[in-house]
Amino acid sequence: MIALTRYQVALLLRSHRWIPPAVLYVFGVVALGGIRLPLGAGLAPALSWAALMLVPAVAWLTRSILIAEPSAARACVAAAGGPRRTQIAALLAAVLVGVAFGLIGIVWETFSAGLPRTAATNAIRLGAAFHVVGGGLLAALICLFVASAIGALCNPPVVRRPGPGMLTTTAAVVLAVAWKVSPANAALRTPVTGVRTSDWPHGVPLIAAVALLAIGWAVSAYFAARRDG
Numbered sequence: 001m002i003a004l005t006r007y008q009v010a011l012l013l014r015s016h017r018w019i020p021p022a023v024l025y026v027f028g029v030v031a032l033g034g035i036r037l038p039l040g041a042g043l044a045p046a047l048s049w050a051a052l053m054l055v056p057a058v059a060w061l062t063r064s065i066l067i068a069e070p071s072a073a074r075a076c077v078a079a080a081g082g083p084r085r086t087q088i089a090a091l092l093a094a095v096l097v098g099v100a101f102g103l104i105g106i107v108w109e110t111f112s113a114g115l116p117r118t119a120a121t122n123a124i125r126l127g128a129a130f131h132v133v134g135g136g137l138l139a140a141l142i143c144l145f146v147a148s149a150i151g152a153l154c155n156p157p158v159v160r161r162p163g164p165g166m167l168t169t170t171a172a173v174v175l176a177v178a179w180k181v182s183p184a185n186a187a188l189r190t191p192v193t194g195v196r197t198s199d200w201p202h203g204v205p206l207i208a209a210v211a212l213l214a215i216g217w218a219v220s221a222y223f224a225a226r227r228d229g
Helices: 002-015 019-036 045-066 071-081 083-113 126-153 162-178 183-187 202-229
Strands: none
Touching: 002 045, 002 071, 002 083, 019 083, 019 126, 045 083, 045 126, 045 162, 045 183, 071 083, 083 126, 083 202, 126 162, 126 183, 126 202, 162 183, 183 202
16 A cells, blocks of 8 residues: 555656645635735634635645546556555545645744734743644644545546536535535634634544545545446
């Protein structure tokens, strides 16, 4: 699995298909974040916005890696490593690159917004800083899992045609961000992120995101085995 994942990461980087999702994420975090968030809004909303932008970026990154390989090369890799393992390796490679996106966004927002400080001495409040950054990391992880599930369920081999694949991916991203039933939406509305209060019980959004990820990857692997079988 490690060799297959390394192959998929190398394939994605060589194909340059990672560039549009990367540009989307950087533009969303830097440009749109500066417009969306008022000056001095604080670190928590900034980290929440960076997590939100992972949903479209990683969903399209997953689509990019699933369509990057030519049919003949995909058949050879599937014959050598197994279609299910090859599909899971491709999805895992997209998640790893998405993790890099998320870490870059968190570092950028941390340096831009600054860590929480006391008003009197301007000293960093370590407890509050760990709490806010930890909440931002959790929100980013939930959004990453939801985005990966969207990419797996809305693109080849589940949805093979390019037009329906792009439309369903876009629609699913909008629903994941805007719909209150979505764990990504719930993660962005927690008290830690400083946006709005979520009605979800504590810890449930992460469990729901992991379940959605497992279902999405299982369905994608199942269809990959049928296609290459």
